[in-house]
Amino acid sequence: MIYETIVSSISDNGVPHVTPFGIRMQDGLVVIAPFKPSTTLSNILSTGHAVVNLTDDVRIFAAPLAGKPIIDLTTASKINGVRLTDLLAHKELKLVKFEDDETRPQLFLEIVHEEQHQPFQGFNRAQAAVIELAVLVSRLKRLPLEKICGEMNYLTIAIEKTAGPKELEAWGWLVEMVENHKAALRSENLA
Template structure:
């Protein structure tokens, strides 16, 4: 399939939620960056991620296209809150899509892969596109800052037991604080963004004690 993907510019990294299954059909959903290049989608999970293992064994994935802050927070830091009913399977892939992203997903299949240091690079062919109900949100700085916070928070969690990474963790916590201040400026206390921020903070504080 080589038709142009709607919404995607070539050679730009977009943040999406990738769903996959393991060899026991256990579904998994995680935020990942994806790049559209020469008619294919490129995913680069770290070798430590479940997404990497699942792509390696199963070769199939669904790119869930969303701008839902709640979904990004859940998939990044609270995966245990997903249950089987949150996933649906299409006829064309064993990898499920998120029910919340019905009609805003792309089914892909790995065509080749390589490993570059700590990350893999999966080139994926596009099997099916349904973006008929993708509705981007109005732009708010709160969303960009939330995504930055989640990226930094997933690193803090990954590095938490690594003594050599203590100064990197402090740097990441400062960045989280910076983006949190932006969210504080552009939203009010009872907004969805600040509610999610409080949830993220309690998760970070739990693992930091």
Template sequence: MSFIHEAILTTPMPEGTTHIAPLGFRHEDGLVVLAPFHPSRTLEHLRAFGQAAISHTDDVRVYAGCLTGRRDWPVLPCEQVRCGRLADALSHHELQVERVDDGDPQRPRFFCRELAVTMHRPFPGFNRAQAAVIEACILVSRLHLLPAERLAHEIDGLGIAVDKTAGEREREAWTWLMQRIAAYRAQHDAAETTL
């Protein structure tokens, strides 16, 4: 199994602005490997511009926000690539695509060289509520695949960490995700009753 980090990936958009999306990445032979699914704007931008930035943030609202229609997070320009990076990043990495492996057309792999790595603030340490929010983001991104009972069970477990260890930002992120799940369930249940 490969060791995967979760981060906020920013990519250049044709109109000169910056696209934001949570994305996993891993390392292979000194390169950063990105594997965005087809179709996605992240994939289109990587193909079109061959550049991106990774931002590490402890503000999990950015993750939850991207999954719930809140993508407008402040960015600052990168130095060597043509997109922005999160303004509130603990650190960011500027990436140049070196080669693309199209072996899996549904999930091409972009092998990227790090042009720059910049530290902005120290890592404040792990927080269980933040980890729970990231896990809940993954669940929300797979709502259409998850049986309702399994989803409810997993959310109950993650909610314990949020209750015990969250600060205001984590609670806000959690609320957005729970609203998204409730809206999905309401829509899904309504569709079932009309069958």
């Protein structure tokens, strides 16, 4: 099972990187499998640490993909890293195993500390739609445009019925990314 989370890591010189990431659990370890090249991969290999952040604010899933900075960060409690300041829970991780792969290596991380900050109230359909579109946008160069647009049209139903201001803002950022991708493809086709 894959869990959609926000992974934060830092570079050797302390520059934070925050991005949405699907993780899975295996034998008590968190498994992260980034596509190469990846800032998250580089950061974890160089520092040996990362944080899995659990949030119900879907703007955090959309912001990094749309080039919007996430600056509301707090120093992690037990590792050299950062976490989101406003979140539901977080897990601080230490790298224990690395399996290299040409396309998608696997990082196996031990949970060294975790905290619950707020109770989870559940997702509404618009939040789930934003997270799903964020996954699609993260694969704009890997998936056929027709698939992305078809799924986006279906997801729009949930947005129209159940979105609040945060979901609408995040949705707008992601739709803009898809529209920019379409425009870039049209430009390439005209050349």
